[in-house]
Amino acid sequence: MAEVENSKDLISVLWSGADILRSKMDANEYKNYLLGIVFYKYLSDAFLIKVYDLLYDERPETMKAALDAYIEALEDESAEELKEELKDECHYIIEPDLTYTSFADAAKNNAFNREQLQKGFNNIEQSDLIFADLFTDIDLYSNRLGNGDQKQSDTIANLIKEIDKADLLNSDAEILGNAYEYLIGQFASETGKKAGEFYTPQAVSKILTKIAIAGQEDRKGLSVYDPCMGSGSLLLNAKKYAKEPEYIKYYGQELNTSTYNLARMNMFLHGITPENQNLRNGDTLDGDWPTGEETDFHMVLMNPPYSAKWSAAAGFLQDERFSDYGVLAPKSKADYAFLLHGLYHLKSNGTMAIVLPHGVLFRGAAEGKIREKLLRSGNIYAVIGLPANLFYNTSIPTCIIVLKKHRDGRDVLFIDASKKFEKGKKQNAMTDDHIDEVLELYSNRETVEKEAFLASFEDIEKNDFNLNIPRYVDTFEKEEDVDLNALLTDMKKTDEELEQVQGEFLSLLKDLTSNDETIMSSLNDLIGKIEG
Known part of the structure; x- marks a missing residue:
């Protein structure tokens, strides 16, 4: 219970930090300031806690006590040795006057200097490749912060004072990570359409992850890959359901640089070690990645941009990801290009779950040919129709397609979950009960009237490889017969x-x-x- 309270306290502090910026810019901009400065505090506090632990083998009472101990230790002759050990453990070093504790103290005494914070950002970015360009989106000299140097500096100082109320010393990584996730969700809600690129609603994430991890929960060294990772929330879901979460290896790629930075911060805030993070800023379709030692994964999770445009250049027909299919996804709809990319990177005993618009189930031409090849190979394992208006960036109904690399059967389970939702003001939402109902239908893998249908390959062939859910799951409600005698009466x-x-x-x-x-x-x- 204390953990929940602690999390709530943390959220309310961080949210009041957002209030300082809300009147000056929209959520899509102020999220960068707020999340970036929270992240700097996290790095600084974690660093000072580690210093204290190395010196005294215990946690400090306060951040001030840890800073004092650090300053004193730097005067000692073994200071260089301490710094070496810190660099080894943390991958970065923060000088005493660049710690968040020093900044907060200066802000309270009206002596805060934003040049120092900028210097702190730069030092972290240059300390290790894993932090390169991490704070690029935070412009401490922006006119959005106020008119003139003083007002801009005051805005940052106020933000630093507010966020300093967040007690990270007594919060574990999970509490801070969850608070960060909550904020990202709130920004997604405020930002509306722009949020689609960095946020998948938790209900959908939960279904995707539980399906993809099913049967692999005990695996030590589980690998999970999201080639359109957004803020990394979908990837990080894996640790909630794995038995050995500390051994999970995360692989993710993101095209948008700001969102990629968000994902990197999100990983650290959830306590993921640098060794287990393999994240890249790049275009998933244009250039295949990863291509090094690790190229296939136990779990592939994806919520790509729907019906996005891509080059579909003829050269891609020689690309190993697409060459088996003889055709490419159309230029105007990259849905199958994303799907095939993910399937290519799936281990033979793994599971992939991807969210896409319903059009992929029935559109013809090149998409029809790709779909038929996937069905003939037994790659499509299940199709789940989701409720409409679940996402921030589109109201269209979507579906989850579950894929396997090699299996004996070619049957496909269809689930119609389109009615399993609670209506909300802006978005519809799926409750835990709705999610459990879907997962139960999925794991039972049998026909349930009006809810699920296990289609044989012959059923699908008869339908010309059209996977439109109403062809298989009949949800038609027959009207009651009219009682003529009662009507006459x-x-x-x-x-x-x-x-x-x-x-x-x-x-x-x-x-x-x-x-x-x-x-x-x-x-x-x-x-x-x-x-x-």
């Missing part, structure tokens, strides 16, 4: 009630009198018409 009763009301209305009209002959004449005409 109701009509008779309605007629009687009308007659009674009409009679009451007539007697009211007959009671009306007037000295005006014209009014009386009109009244009598009306009475005559009703009686006639």
Whole structure:
């Protein structure tokens, strides 16, 4: 319970940090400042805690105590030895006057100098390749922060003071990681359409991850790959369900540099060691990656941009990822290019789960040929229709396609989960009960009326390799038969009630009198018409 409270406290501190910037810029910009400065505090606090641990073999009471101990140790003759050990353990060194603790102290005394923070950023970036260009998106000299040096500096100082209230000393990596994830989700909500590139809703992430990890939970050294990783949330889900999370190796690629930086920070904040992170800033389709020692993975998770454009250049027909299919995904819709890229990097005993728009299930031409080849090879294992309006960047309904590299059967399980949601103001949401229902249908792998259908290869062949879910799962609700006798009785009763009301209305009209002959004449005409 204390952990939940701690997490809530952390979230509220970080959220009030967002309030300082909210009036100055939109969420897509201020998330970079807030998350970047939180991350610097994390690196600084983790560093000072490690210093104290090396010196005294225990955790410090306060960050100030740790800083004091660090300053004192640097005056000792074994200072260089300490620095060597720190560099080895942390991959970076922070000088005492560039620690977050020093910045917060200066901010409280109106002596904060943003040049120092910039210097701190630069030092971290230059200390190891894993941190290269990590703080690029944070412009400490932006006019958005205020007019003139003083106001801009004050905004950063206020942010530093606010975030200093976050007690990272008594929060483990999971609490901080979860708070960070929560913030990313909130930014996604505020940012709306732009959020699609960095955030997959947790419900969808959970289904994808639990499906892909099924049967591999005990594996030591599990490898997970997301070639369109966004902020890394989908990748990081694997550690929630693995029995040996500290041995997971994460591989991810992201085209957008800001989002790639977000993912790198997210990894550290979840306590993932540099050795287990293999992240790259690049275009997944244009150049294959990874191509080194590790090229196939136990789990492939993907939520690529839907129906994106790509070059589809003829040269790709010689690319090992696509060459077996004889055709390429169309220029205007890269969906199958992403799918084939992921499948190429899947181990023969692994599982891949990808979210795509429904069009991939039934569109013809090149996509139809690729789909048929995948079905003939037994690669498509399951198709799950999700509710509409789950994502921040599109309201279209999407589906999860589950793929396997080599298996005996060629049957496909279809699940219609389109009605399993709770309506929200902006987005629909799937509850844990909805998620569990989908996962149970998936693991049972059998036909359930109106919910799931296990289609044989012959069923699919008869449908010309069209995988549109309503062809297999009939969710049509038959209307009840009309009881004619009951209908006639109701009509008779309605007629009687009308007659009674009409009679009451007539007697009211007959009671009306007037000295005006014209009014009386009109009244009598009306009475005559009703009686006639």
